[in-house]
Amino acid sequence: MSDITVTKTRLFEGVWEGAIYREALDKGDPKVEVRWLQKKLEGVTVLPLKDGSGWSLRIEVPAYAIADGVQTFLINDAESQEMIGEFTIIAGEELSYDIRTEISLLREELDLLKRAFRRHCLETM
Secondary structure (H helix, E strand, C coil): CCCEEEEEEEEECCEEEEEEEECCHHHCCCCEEEEECCEECCCEEEEECCCCCCEEEEEECCHHHCCCEEEEEEEEECCCCCEEEEEEEEECHHHHHHHHHHHHHHHHHHHHHHHHHHHHHHHCC
């Protein structure tokens, strides 16, 4: 089991940023690789944090990896090949339609429950 922990900081301008912490700092800089659809991505940078508590992780998300649907990126310890983190990008018109449909159905069910609750309160008084 890897002693590396990855924490997301932000996704901004096509770059996923995070922090890496390791239980044993004396093991040196962590070696990290990122995979998308079984392909190893380039543009992964690991730099020490200014306070020395860990490392900054920057992953340039390639434009070709942004597409309709769900795209999952796996962050692995390059030495042990264990997954130490992941992030997902969700995009596309079809997906937003599904979410809007679900919200609409939830609103209708909530309205139905409110009416039933009000009717119940009036009948029990």
